[in-house]
Amino acid sequence: MRIAVDLNRCQGYAQCVFLAPGVFELHGDEALMYTPAPPADQRERVLRAAAACPVQAIVTGEPVGSEGPYVR
Ligand code: SF4
Structure with a gap:
C-alpha cells in the first residue's frame, strides 16, 4: 500500500503515531x-x-x- 499525508492539514495530534508507531x-x-510505502503487515494499523x-x-x-496515481 501507499500513504500520503497532507502536512498542511496535519496538526500533530499524533493519533497516527500512537496507532501505527x-x-x-x-x-x-x-x-x-x-513511511510512504509501509510493509503489508502494517496495513491494518495504517488504516x-x-x-x-x-x-x-x-x-x-x-x-x-509502479508509481501513483493512487486508488482509494
Ligand atoms: S493523526 Fe495527527 S499527526 Fe497524524 S496525520 Fe493526523 S493530524 Fe497529523
Missing part, C-alpha cells in the same frame, strides 16, 4: 515523518491510523502501475 513518527512538536486522524490528513491507497 512503525510507520508514523513525530519529530519535535509537530514535524511528522512517515486505523488514517481513520483516527482528526483532520483526515492521511490518504491511503494502492499504486496503479
